[in-house]
Every structure is written in structure tokens, then in C-alpha cells.
Amino acid sequence: MPAPEDQKSRGRKPAVIGLFLILFLVLSLCFFPPAGAQEYDYTINAYALYFEVTSPDNVKENIEIDLTSHTNLTRYVIYTDYPVENASAVIDLGGTVERVNVTVRKVLGGTNAVYLSFPVLKPGQSGRISLSFTTRGMVTESNGKSQFAYYVKFSQPVGVFHMQLLVPKGYAVLSPIIPSPDRVESSTDRLLLEWQREDVQSGDEFYFVVGFSGEIVVPEAPSPWLYVGVFLIGLLTGGGGVYGYLLYRERKLREESGHLRSDEEKILAILREGPVLQSELAEKLGVSKAKVSITLREMEEKGLITRVKEGRTYRVFLRE
Known part of the structure; x- marks a missing residue:
């Protein structure tokens, strides 16, 4: 019968080989990530824009972003060519609503960068960011009628993109309307237009143009x-x-x-x-x-x- 120390010596070899295999696997994953690994720090499940024309000069804008983080995410940045005034934001973490710190800075070319800082979103955790502010410059006057114009371009894929324009009572929508809305709803106090796109890809861009008349004065019966x-x-x-x-x-x-x-x-x-x-x-x-x-x-x-x-x-x- 072999000595006990010989049996112990032979038992170390498989363990050492196993450790080398594990180390090799970890290094391979670090330097050669598998196909399908996440390209972005987060996935944008839904991106929604809501515009309400409150006066011939001012527009109230609300942006809602539903995302799932793939890392420890604490900040999100939104860029806009229009002024940002009275900005406020919150984040819904699945039942818990937290305040978001909003900082607006000018960047190259006069573009406004809106920095949103919030409690950490851990990998796999989802949150819904809601940003509201007042802006101007989207509505212009021409030949006695107003025109709303907005442009957006996405730098990464988006599951569902939704846009809504609310025109107040006393206005009538005129041509042009680009693109054709997916939904138009009219009531006594508002006129609402909606657009929706699914499976938006990185680099996709959208132009929205809506013409509408000035305020209509309703005469006595x-x-x-x-x-x-x-x-x-x-x-x-x-x-x-x-x-x-x-x-x-x-x-x-x-x-x-x-x-x-x-x-x-x-x-x-x-x-x-x-x-x-x-x-x-x-x-x-x-x-x-x-x-x-x-x-x-x-x-x-x-x-x-x-x-x-x-x-x-x-x-x-x-x-x-």
C-alpha cells in the first residue's frame, strides 16, 4: 500500500489545474467579452416627450425616461438646443420616489447640458426619470400663424419612443403637420397630438413640425x-x-x-x-x-x- 503522503501529493495536481482553468476563464471574459455583452451602461426601455404650449412664447416640456442599469449608475445627461428654466426632476425606483439634483450648463455650440444626479441604480435595477422645465424658441410666428418645431436624435437604441403635443383651447391646427400623428384628440379645452415609434435604433432622428392658428375669439351666441x-x-x-x-x-x-x-x-x-x-x-x-x-x-x-x-x-x- 502506498504511503499516505504519496496519495496527498497526487491529489494536489487536479486542484492546481482547476485553479489555472478558472483563472484562464476569468481573464478571457475580461479581455474577450462574449457576444451579446452590454454595449451601453443602461438600456432605455421607453423615452417620452410631452410639450404643452402655454403661451405664444413659452412651452412646458416634460421628459420621462424608463431605463435599466447595467452598472452602478448615478447620473444621466440630456442635451437640448433650447433654454432650460425652472427645471425639477424626480426618479421612481419602483415604488420609492426620490428627488433628483438638476444642474444646467452651457457646452460647446451653445447647447444646454442638463445633468441629472440621483441615488445609485445598481446593475439590473430599473428607474423612471421625470424631468420638467419651461423653455422657449420652439414656437415661431410666420404670416399670421404659429409653428411648433422640434428635432431629436438618439445615440443608443430605445424600446418605445412617445411624443405628445398639447395645444390649448382657442387654437386650431393647420398644415404642415410632419409627420402625420398617430392620434389626434380634440376637446373643449385642448387639442392633443401624439406620435409613437418602437424599436428605435442608434442614430435615428425625428423632425416634428405642427402649424396652428393664433387664438380664436369666440363671439356671443x-x-x-x-x-x-x-x-x-x-x-x-x-x-x-x-x-x-x-x-x-x-x-x-x-x-x-x-x-x-x-x-x-x-x-x-x-x-x-x-x-x-x-x-x-x-x-x-x-x-x-x-x-x-x-x-x-x-x-x-x-x-x-x-x-x-x-x-x-x-x-x-x-x-x-
């Missing part, structure tokens, strides 16, 4: 006899009324296209003096960056201009 007279006149002049309406719509379309041509002509006149950065065009024209982006995209499709990526913006050239 007229005499019932007036309704009778209007009804009789309508019977007699129904055909003429339809024809007049068609002429009116055609005139409005001409006015809108004429206004668009006017914007294009201004841009072409500027570009004849040399290439210009897209961000500078908005300042020269006195319009929002979103509106300039939409107009340039249409001009590029028509073959009038060429845009070349330069930093975080584009340099615009006149196509010969």
Missing part, C-alpha cells in the same frame, strides 16, 4: 333667427360656397409654398457668398434650428445644395 337665415342662404349658395372654399384652399397652398420658396431663396442668396455652417444659417435667418434643418433637407433632395458633416453640425455648399 347670435339670435336663433340668424341660424335660420344662414341655413336658407346655404341652400341657395351651397355650390358657390364649395367653389369658394376650393379657391381659398388653393390660395393658402400658394401662400405656404411661396413662403417656403422665400426661405429657400434667402438660403441660396447667403450660399452664393460662400459655404456656411448650418448652425449659422439659423442665426442669419432668425428662425429655429429645426426649421432650418427641415428646409435644408428638402433643398438637398431637390439638388440645390450639398451638406458635408463638420463636427456636430454641417457645412452647407451651393450645388453648381
Whole structure:
């Protein structure tokens, strides 16, 4: 029978080999992560934007982000080209609501960076961030009507993207409406438009443009006899009324296209003096960056201009 110390000596070899295998496996995972490993620090399950036009100049904006962390997450940053005033935020940690520290700073190009600091989200933990603030610059006036414009681009995938625009009582939505809303709801005190997209990919961008009239003053209720007279006149002049309406719509379309041509002509006149950065065009024209982006995209499709990526913006050239 072999001595006991010989048996103990042979038993160490498998243990040593096992330790080397475990160490090799750990190092392999560190330097060569398996396919499907998380590319981002968190997953955005849902991203929602809510806009409420409170006056011709001001808009109340609310951003809600539902995310799941893959690391110890304590901060989230939102970038916007519009001013941020009276900002406040909370985070819902699944039944527990905590306050979020909000800091707004100017970064390169005049963009506002909104830093949201909150209690640590551990790997696998989900939270819903809700940020509210007042802003301006999204609503512009043109030819007696207002226009809301907003642009958003995502730097990572989003499960569900939702946007809502609330226009107050006394306003009527007019063309253009880009893109067509998935839902329109009208009531006595508001007009609501909603859009929703699923499986948004990194780099996807969205333009939202909605035209609406100025405030409508509701007159006092007229005499019932007036309704009778209007009804009789309508019977007699129904055909003429339809024809007049068609002429009116055609005139409005001409006015809108004429206004668009006017914007294009201004841009072409500027570009004849040399290439210009897209961000500078908005300042020269006195319009929002979103509106300039939409107009340039249409001009590029028509073959009038060429845009070349330069930093975080584009340099615009006149196509010969």
C-alpha cells in the first residue's frame, strides 16, 4: 500500500489545474467579452416627450425616461438646443420616489447640458426619470400663424419612443403637420397630438413640425333667427360656397409654398457668398434650428445644395 503522503501529493495536481482553468476563464471574459455583452451602461426601455404650449412664447416640456442599469449608475445627461428654466426632476425606483439634483450648463455650440444626479441604480435595477422645465424658441410666428418645431436624435437604441403635443383651447391646427400623428384628440379645452415609434435604433432622428392658428375669439351666441337665415342662404349658395372654399384652399397652398420658396431663396442668396455652417444659417435667418434643418433637407433632395458633416453640425455648399 502506498504511503499516505504519496496519495496527498497526487491529489494536489487536479486542484492546481482547476485553479489555472478558472483563472484562464476569468481573464478571457475580461479581455474577450462574449457576444451579446452590454454595449451601453443602461438600456432605455421607453423615452417620452410631452410639450404643452402655454403661451405664444413659452412651452412646458416634460421628459420621462424608463431605463435599466447595467452598472452602478448615478447620473444621466440630456442635451437640448433650447433654454432650460425652472427645471425639477424626480426618479421612481419602483415604488420609492426620490428627488433628483438638476444642474444646467452651457457646452460647446451653445447647447444646454442638463445633468441629472440621483441615488445609485445598481446593475439590473430599473428607474423612471421625470424631468420638467419651461423653455422657449420652439414656437415661431410666420404670416399670421404659429409653428411648433422640434428635432431629436438618439445615440443608443430605445424600446418605445412617445411624443405628445398639447395645444390649448382657442387654437386650431393647420398644415404642415410632419409627420402625420398617430392620434389626434380634440376637446373643449385642448387639442392633443401624439406620435409613437418602437424599436428605435442608434442614430435615428425625428423632425416634428405642427402649424396652428393664433387664438380664436369666440363671439356671443347670435339670435336663433340668424341660424335660420344662414341655413336658407346655404341652400341657395351651397355650390358657390364649395367653389369658394376650393379657391381659398388653393390660395393658402400658394401662400405656404411661396413662403417656403422665400426661405429657400434667402438660403441660396447667403450660399452664393460662400459655404456656411448650418448652425449659422439659423442665426442669419432668425428662425429655429429645426426649421432650418427641415428646409435644408428638402433643398438637398431637390439638388440645390450639398451638406458635408463638420463636427456636430454641417457645412452647407451651393450645388453648381
